[in-house]
Amino acid sequence: MLMARSEGVIGCETCGLAQRAEPKSAHMVCTRCGATMHFRKPDSISRTWALLIASYVLIIPANLMPVMATGSLFGTEKDTIFGGVVYLWTSDSEVLAIILFCASIIIPFAKLFSLSFLLITVQRGSTWNPRLRARLYRMVEAIGRWSMIDVYVATMLTALVQFGNLMNIRAGAGAIAFATVVVLTIFAAKSFDPRLIWDAVDRSESNHSTSEELHV
Amino acid sequence: MDSKELLVCDQCDLLLRETALEPGGKAFCARCGNVLYRCQPDGLRLSLIFSLTAAVLFLISNSFPIVTIDSQGLTNSTTLLDAAERLVHDGIPSIAALVFATTFLMPALEIMAMIYLLLPLHFQRMPPGFSVAFRLIHFVKPWAMIEVFMLGLLVTISKLSALASVVPNIALGAFVLLMFSVTAAAANFDRRGYWKRVADIRQLQEQVC
Numbered sequence: 001m002l003m004a005r006s007e008g009v010i011g012c013e014t015c016g017l018a019q020r021a022e023p024k025s026a027h028m029v030c031t032r033c034g035a036t037m038h039f040r041k042p043d044s045i046s047r048t049w050a051l052l053i054a055s056y057v058l059i060i061p062a063n064l065m066p067v068m069a070t071g072s073l074f075g076t077e078k079d080t081i082f083g084g085v086v087y088l089w090t091s092d093s094e095v096l097a098i099i100l101f102c103a104s105i106i107i108p109f110a111k112l113f114s115l116s117f118l119l120i121t122v123q124r125g126s127t128w129n130p131r132l133r134a135r136l137y138r139m140v141e142a143i144g145r146w147s148m149i150d151v152y153v154a155t156m157l158t159a160l161v162q163f164g165n166l167m168n169i170r171a172g173a174g175a176i177a178f179a180t181v182v183v184l185t186i187f188a189a190k191s192f193d194p195r196l197i198w199d200a201v202d203r204s205e206s207n208h209s210t211s212e213e214l215h216v
Numbered sequence: 217m218d219s220k221e222l223l224v225c226d227q228c229d230l231l232l233r234e235t236a237l238e239p240g241g242k243a244f245c246a247r248c249g250n251v252l253y254r255c256q257p258d259g260l261r262l263s264l265i266f267s268l269t270a271a272v273l274f275l276i277s278n279s280f281p282i283v284t285i286d287s288q289g290l291t292n293s294t295t296l297l298d299a300a301e302r303l304v305h306d307g308i309p310s311i312a313a314l315v316f317a318t319t320f321l322m323p324a325l326e327i328m329a330m331i332y333l334l335l336p337l338h339f340q341r342m343p344p345g346f347s348v349a350f351r352l353i354h355f356v357k358p359w360a361m362i363e364v365f366m367l368g369l370l371v372t373i374s375k376l377s378a379l380a381s382v383v384p385n386i387a388l389g390a391f392v393l394l395m396f397s398v399t400a401a402a403a404n405f406d407r408r409g410y411w412k413r414v415a416d417i418r419q420l421q422e423q424v425c
Contacts, residue, residue: 001247002231004224009231011224014354015411016253018222018231032411033347035354039229084375093374100371134227134248145361148318152368153375155315158306159299160283160376163290167379171308179311186358198228198248 003202005039012037044193045119051188052115058181059108065174067154072167080174081105081150104150104178107143111185114140115192125200137194144189147182151175225250259406260413264334266401270327270394277390278320283373287380295387296320322360323398329353330401333410340417350410357402362395 004011010021010028014035021028021037028037041047066078079087081104089097114136121133154171161169223232228248237243237255245252256262281293294302296319303312329349336343343349369388376382 004229004231007231009222009224011226011229013226014351016223016226016407017411018224033350035351088371088375091374091378096371096374099367103367130228131248134250138227138250145358145364146367148361148364149368149371151311151314152319152365153371155299155303155311156282156294156369156372157375159294159302160285160292160372161379162292162302163287166290167287170306171303171311176308176310179314183314190358194227194248195229198230 003198010037010039040195040199041191041193044191044196045123047191048115048119048188051184051191052112052119055108055112055181055184055188058177058184059112062108062174062178062181063105065177066172067150067174067178068157069170069172070161070167071165071170073165078172081178084150084153100149100153103146107147108181108185111140111144111147111189115185115188118192118197122196122200125203127201127204130197130201133197134194137189137192137197141189144182144186147185148179151179151182223252225252253408254406256404256406256409259404260334260337260409263330263401263404263406264338266397266404267327267330267334270397270401271331273390273394273397274324274327277387277394280387280390281385282369282387282391283376283385284383285376285380286383293385318359318361319365322356323362326353326356326360326402327398329356330405334405337410337413337417340420342414342417346414350407353405360398362391362398366391366395 004018005023008020008023009018011018012030012033012035015030015033017030017032019031021039023039029035030037063081065080067081067084068079070077070079085097085101085104088094088100118133118137118140121128154175157169158171161167221234223234224230225232225245225248227250228245230245230247232246232252235243237253239255239257241255243252243254244250278296281295281298284291284293297316300312300316300320303309303315329352332343332349333346333353336346369391373382373384
């Protein structure tokens with residue numbers, strides 16, 4: 001198994017071209033498409049932690065504060081994210097309730113915990129099941145966008161239910177916190193570099209003096 | 217140069233050699249299981265067709281209201297852009313901007329950039345600044361969330377049906393079709409195939425000169 005970096009080769013993440021590069025050079029530009037390239041994403045671990053910690057803080061108001069306020073002649077009713085799920089469940093749309101529950105509650109928390117787990121194992125130089133962790137990362141990256149459902153629901157409800165004093169819906173402060181969590185975790189997933197998982201594996205392999213095999 | 221046949225897995229940095237695939241096949245990274253590339257012999261042509269379709273559908277979906285609701289004689293309808301504007305008036309421009317970016321701006325840029333690259337390519341040409349457009353697609357893609365918006369609409373409609381009668385408008389159907397054509401256009405956009413075609417065209421131009 002040959003690592004591209006140790007061979008002085010870099011693959012452009014934008015267009016996919018493999019090309020030679022100096023292992024120490026700071027600023028590299030792809031010869032074919034002109035995109036900036038890095039052997040490893042810069043400051044990956046600290047940037048991802050920063051975004052994650054901000055998300056951990058904001059996920060609390062996102063779940064406790066109302067995302068929607070429904071005003072009618074009988075007063076104002078405030079709904080949190082979970083309240084919205086319960087409302088769907090009790091109004092006989094169980095399938096949508098489950099989808100919304102997964103998208104708005106399970107996915108954001110699962111993303112935070114998975115990325116923290118990935119960061120901690122990378123920082124400890126763990127060699128435990130890298131293939132599984134790589135797959136976990138790809139899943140985190142793929143599912144993150146689906147959390148946006150609740151933001152769109154709040155937007156469309158606000159736009160449609162505008163009947164003055166009779167009934168109106170306004171998006172609440174929880175919606176802002178929630179949308180921020182979604183965006184921050186998408187950035188966090190982007191700033192994490194999955195190649196770090198494999199760097200730890202390679203380091204431990206070369207420590208076990210199997211380096212002779214690597215000279216193919 | 218032999219480095220042209222080389223390939224780097226962008227998930228685990230493994231150095232690999234390209235292998236030939238049968239049409240529709242996928243190449244996986246031997247170490248981390250990541251999909252490296254697909255064989256899409258007709259990909260660029262399909263991608264062009266779907267992005268042209270998407271462009272038309274995009275215009276329709278954003279020019280007409282999505283749904284109309286009717287509650288005891290009071291009716292209200294909204295387009296996507298009206299909804300974003302409504303949020304600005306409600307004092308939460310941050311969410312309005314996010315919705316505008318992910319359902320309007322980014323998908324529009326993605327569709328336009330794909331047409332900008334693929335339509336001239338169909339006539340063996342490269343437009344000025346095509347590498348910028350290529351990078352733009354890569355940047356914009358994760359932020360174009362039409363399919364998520366569709367699921368959000370579904371939840372909205374089922375929530376509303378308890379309060380009022382919901383009448384789907386023309387843009388709702390257009391949005392559903394738009395979701396499929398954008399997804400198909402992006403899935404068939406074969407970036408390896410694109411750069412191979414670019415290299416072929418350049419070689420041809422050099423021979424002519």
